[in-house]
Amino acid sequence: ELKVEQNPLFLSMQEGKNYTIYCNYSTTSDRLYWYRQDPGKSLESLFVLLSNGAVKQEGRLMASLDTKARLSTLHITAAVHDLSATYFCAVDIGAGNMLTFGGGTRLMVKP
Amino acid sequence: DVKVTQSSRYLVKRTGEKVFLECVQDMDHENMFWYRQDPGLGLRLIYFSYDVKMKEKGDIPEGYSVSREKKERFSLILESASTNQTSMYLCASTENTGELFFGEGSRLTVL
Numbered sequence: 001e002l003k004v005e006q007n008p009l010f011l012s013m014q015e016g017k018n019y020t021i022y023c024n025y026s027t028t029s030d031r032l033y034w035y036r037q038d039p040g041k042s043l044e045s046l047f048v049l050l051s052n053g054a055v056k057q058e059g060r061l062m063a064s065l066d067t068k069a070r071l072s073t074l075h076i077t078a079a080v081h082d083l084s085a086t087y088f089c090a091v092d093i094g095a096g097n098m099l100t101f102g103g104g105t106r107l108m109v110k111p
Numbered sequence: 112d113v114k115v116t117q118s119s120r121y122l123v124k125r126t127g128e129k130v131f132l133e134c135v136q137d138m139d140h141e142n143m144f145w146y147r148q149d150p151g152l153g154l155r156l157i158y159f160s161y162d163v164k165m166k167e168k169g170d171i172p173e174g175y176s177v178s179r180e181k182k183e184r185f186s187l188i189l190e191s192a193s194t195n196q197t198s199m200y201l202c203a204s205t206e207n208t209g210e211l212f213f214g215e216g217s218r219l220t221v222l
Binding site: 033041043090098101103 | 201
């Protein structure tokens with residue numbers, strides 16, 4: 001059974017600081033996705049990582065994938081308040097487009 | 112842009128009522144999904160469909176059924192709602208890339 005674990009589950013940080021969210025998974029996969037969810041809203045796709053060593057960047061967020069370590073990271077650079085949200089990673093093991101989601105990381109950026 | 116529309120954002124039902132949650136996508140996607148999201152439990156897959164009239168059970172199908180009569184529409188049915196089905200329900204679709212596009216969510220309260 002595929003397990004996807006994120007840490008930390010909750011992160012409170014000051015504006016301007018850097019931090020990394022980790023996503024570990026238990027079964028071989030080379031397809032990983034990051035989503036953002038604002039309170040009371042649905043999930044929005046952030047990054048699609050489809051191969052070992054894939055790196056994607058959008059604004060202050062950068063995601064990477066190491067399939068050998070079964071690890072993805074979401075790095076936040078110089079955080080701003082607008083980045084406050086819950087971030088989910090999700091892993092695809094090729095079983096008919098079914099994704100297994102991590103538990104989510106609730107990020108609070110204090111102004 | 113992909114649009115996934117869920118018919119009801121908020122519903123309040125009584126125990127034993129039949130509940131229909133409707134989801135429509137406008138991108139001709141083959142695959143559609145129903146998830147529920149609960150605090151501390153993340154997203155859990157209820158059912159998915161990979162073609163019209165085709166459906167597969169997800170991780171927690173008990174107490175639910177689904178209907179996919181047209182490609183763009185995927186309905187989740189609670190035959191007899193119970194209080195433990197109070198949750199946020201999220202519909203999603205994808206075209207074999209694995210990247211899911213989510214609707215806004217339907218928050219169901221069962222009294």
